[in-house]
Amino acid sequence: xxxxxxxxxxxxxxxxxxxxxxxxxxxxxxxxxxxxxxxxxxxxxxxxxxxxxxxxxxxxxxxxxxxxxxxxxxxxxxxxxxxxxxxxxxxxxxxxxxxxxxxxxxxxxxxxxxxxxxxxxxxxxxxxxxxxxxxxxxxxxxxxxxxxxxxxxxxxxxxxxxxxxxxxxxxxxxxxxxxxxxxxxxxxxxxxxxxxxxxxxxxxxxxxxxxxxxxxxxxxxxxxxxxxxxxxxxxxxxxxxxxxxxxxxxxxxxxxxxxxxxxxxxxxxxxxxxxxxxxxxxxxxxxxxxxxxxxxxxxxxxxxxxxxxxxxxxxxxxxxxxxxxxxxxxxxxxxxxxxxxxxxxxxxxxxxxxxxxxxxxxxxxxxxxxxxxxxxxxxxxxxxxxxxxxxxxxxxxxxxxxxxxxxxxxxxxxxxxxxxxxxxxxxxxxxxxxxxxxxxxxxxxxxxxxxxxxxxxxxxxxxxxxxxxxxxxxxxxxxxxxxxxxxxxxxxxxxxxxxxxxxxxxxxxxxxxxxxxxxxxxxxxxxxxxxxxxxxxxxxxxxxxxxxxxxxxxxxxxxxxxxxxxxxx
Numbered sequence: 149x150x151x152x153x154x155x156x157x158x159x160x161x162x163x164x165x166x167x168x169x170x171x172x173x174x175x176x177x178x179x180x181x182x183x184x185x186x187x188x189x190x191x192x193x194x195x196x197x198x199x200x201x202x203x204x205x206x207x208x209x210x211x212x213x214x215x216x217x218x219x220x221x222x223x224x225x226x227x228x229x230x231x232x233x234x235x236x237x238x239x240x241x242x243x244x245x246x247x248x249x250x251x252x253x254x255x256x257x258x259x260x261x262x263x264x265x266x267x268x269x270x271x272x273x274x275x276x277x278x279x280x281x282x283x284x285x286x287x288x289x290x291x292x293x294x295x296x297x298x299x300x301x302x303x304x305x306x307x308x309x310x311x312x313x314x315x316x317x318x319x320x321x322x323x324x325x326x327x328x329x330x331x332x333x334x335x336x337x338x339x340x341x342x343x344x345x346x347x348x349x350x351x352x353x354x355x356x357x358x359x360x361x362x363x364x365x366x367x368x369x370x371x372x373x374x375x376x377x378x379x380x381x382x383x384x385x386x387x388x389x390x391x392x393x394x395x396x397x398x399x400x401x402x403x404x405x406x407x408x409x410x411x412x413x414x415x416x417x418x419x420x421x422x423x424x425x426x427x428x429x430x431x432x433x434x435x436x437x438x439x440x441x442x443x444x445x446x447x448x449x450x451x452x453x454x455x456x457x458x459x460x461x462x463x464x465x466x467x468x469x470x471x472x473x474x475x476x477x478x479x480x481x482x483x484x485x486x487x488x489x490x491x492x493x494x495x496x497x498x499x500x501x502x503x504x505x506x507x508x509x510x511x512x513x514x515x516x517x518x519x520x521x522x523x524x525x526x527x528x529x530x531x532x533x534x535x536x537x538x539x540x541x542x543x544x545x546x547x548x549x550x551x552x553x554x555x556x557x558x559x560x561x562x563x564x565x566x567x568x569x570x571x572x573x574x575x576x577x578x579x580x581x582x583x584x585x586x587x588x589x590x591x592x593x594x595x596x597x598x599x600x601x602x603x604x605x606x607x608x609x610x611x612x613x614x615x616x617x618x619x620x621x622x623x624x625x626x627x628x629x630x631x632x633x634x635x636x637x638x639x640x641x642x643x644x645x646x647x648x649x650x651x652x653x654x655x656x657x658x659x660x661x662x663x664x665x666x667x668x669x670x671x672x673x674x675x676x677x678x679x680x681x682x683x684x685x686x687x688x689x690x691x692x693x694x695x696x697x698x699x700x701x702x703x704x705x706x707x708x709x710x711x712x713x714x715x716x717x
Contacts, residue, residue: 159278162224163198167268168251171198174261175253180204186227186242189289190346192363193238196258197227202248208288210241218288220245226272230280230312232258233273233441237345237363239289239314262442273438280312280434289314290362293335293342295321297585300352301341302499302509307355309509310406311449312434313362355405355450356469364449373462374398374475376692378685379453380616382409383678384668385481386436387685392479393443395689400473401445402465404452408433409483410613410669411678416530420678430507432678453482456623458661476699477692478664480620480632481685484613489522493580501586503608506531511538514606520589522577523610524548529559531608532569542569543602547594549573577607615670625660631672634659652698655691657684663695 163171180202187193188210197204204221208214218240221227227242232255253261262269283289292308292315294301301317308315320335320342335342339351343358350361359365376392378385381403392399406412412433416426423432437447455466456478465473486504488494494502503510506521511534519539521532524546532544544551544563551571552560563569572591578599579590590601615630625633625642633641635656642660657665667684669676674684 159275159282160219160221160225161271161275163226163271167271168198168200168224170265170268171253171261172251174257175251178250178252180244180246180248180250182244182247184244185210186244187238188241188346189238190348191238192235193228193231194255196232196253196255197242198251198253199223199225199227200249200251202244202250203246204250205243205245207241207243208286210243218286226275228258228276229283230276230438233276233438234447235363236313239283259442259444269442273442277435277438280314281431283314284312287314287316289316291316291318291342291344293318293320293344294340295319298513299500299585302513304341304343304353304355304358305509306505306507307358307406307450309507310408310412310430311359311364312430313364359450365451372474374400374473375696376477376479376689377402377463377465377473377475378479378481379465380409380481380483380668380670381407381433381437381447381449382481382483382668382681383411383432383436384483384681384685385409385479386433386440387682388479388481388667388688389440389445389685390436390443391686391689392692393440393445395693397689397692399440399445401440401447402451402453402467403447403449405450406433407437407447407449409481410486411681416534417678429678452619454619456620456664463661463664476663477695479685479688479692480659480664480666480670481668481681482616482619482670484615484669486609487612487614489577489609489611491577491580497580497582497586500584501582501604501606502580503606504610506534506608510606510608511535514539516540517605518543518603519606519608520545520577520602520604521608521610523612524551524554525610525612526554526556526559528608528610529555529563531610533559533562533566535608536566536568539605540568542566543604544569544571545575545577545591546571546573547576580607613669617670623661624664624666627672629672631674632659632666632670633672634666637673655694657688657691658695663692663699665691 186197199221201223204227206218208216208218231238262272292301292305296319343350343353345361348361350357375397376399378388378401381401385401389399389401408429411429417429417432452468453465454468457464462474463478515538517539518541519535520543521528522545532542536542574594576592576594577589578592580586581588588601588603589607590599592599617626617630617632627633635654635658638654638660657667659666665688667688668674668681
């Protein structure tokens, strides 16, 4: 059994005497008794512990043959990780190794301290994020059990990865963990994958079942209507949620898959302001989600919206789960869905060689083998560069004649400088070949018509997207391609219906329903960039305030202004 004392760095900082005193004033003291468990894996960790004296061990696989002490917290350290902010169940156990004393804060007390003291809050949150990254990288947390080539578990692993859930992959047929997973279980071929969290075993779970078991889906109840419901948790939705929460609006953020949306699958975003070395889409999404929760935003994943209705005063969003949410305003950040290649064998190979994201999960599947990337935009370039660090060779396939036509120059430079990336222009995919999984693709040159075959373990498709607006039916006006019309475009295309209902011209980003705003890739005329999506999300919150102010009767507005003037005087 390994034991490692944590070093003093960003993940495991020592608190100053002043910071300890601040936490002491908020929380309460309690003794630490050698051998006691502060919490176990699979349990809700509702308390935040600051070690005054004594030692607490952080343990993976407590009580099993795979038990491993990951580290020891001593004086002036604090125990906890990101689940204290997200509400997830604990992935590790904490056990007292040397008796002492601790300061204990409830989750609500911790959030209050983080909100009122920026320096201390930044230190704690930065440590939480760094600790979660370490747990994920080490493969600690829940176990996903499957057999090679692990295709049955791919969808579950992608869901866990995109939601930053620490997990490891266990081969049922080999090793101690595989034998341990079978102990006391009758595992049939239709039971895989297994999801094991502590003593809980889920057989071939859906994403919704996994989310419920891991406490990813939080209560959506509120007193009365929400101030705003944000549908879609990509950069635009996260931007709207962060700014709405920071300005005191009672906000809930929904997504059908994971916080981060399509951008969360991007291996590297290198042109986002403030990150000169770049940042992965997953990390950017995780930071934004923590920031939103810091401001009191509720999140619900996976939760799919299926209808938008209004009684003329409030909006109701019907959900696939059967729940419904009432709200004064709505921000639609539903984004767009990936376009698919028109190939006869496509469905057979999706998830078994055809992918629409380039993350660690896919890179692990294709490790050391050749792959192809289809597309000429930034997403394709980012995927090619990321995969080049994990696979033997990347063939970047473009239908056009110039890689610069749709890709940023910095990506073009990196693609051209990579020794194991080949750019094939005027090239289309004609056939996918393989038995159970993809082994080769047949290509065709658009100019000469010549055909040839190249071996690949995976083909990554980034050929554009279509708006995810079908669930809205005819509730909103859209352009000819299904993208939601807003603001000036809406006023020019359909001026009468809007003005007749609302008595005014639409605000920027406002849809054909007053108080419903569209941001990000699903909006007609949007710029398909992370920075612009975040900016639109933030701008929508300013417009929400303007809309809500317009709903207030003029006499009440004047009274409020007079009261504010008297107070300042």
